[in-house]
Amino acid sequence: KNRCLLSKWLYKLSVETDATWAQILHNKYLQSKTLTQVTVRPTDSPFWKGLMRVKTAFFNRTKFIVGDGNNTHFWEDTWLGD
DSSP states (O other), X not given: OHHHHHHHHHHHHHHOTTSHHHHHHIIIIITTSOTTTOOOOTTSOHHHHHHHXXXXXXXXXXXXXXXXXXXXXXXXXXXXXX
């Protein structure tokens, strides 16, 4: 149940990039990295640590459409495997 809720937050974070709460998380935790690149740190909040715990399962079950490519980091994003 908790995993499902955290996965919904990861989805929202990846699509609601203009929302104030998403911008705060991007600035604090992601900076110039993508969700696939960032790792958990001991000083992160419990909420962010929870998101990082379900991140792999989320990406294994999610399909993203590249679209116009503005939010795609071709050389940095993970496409298949590691």
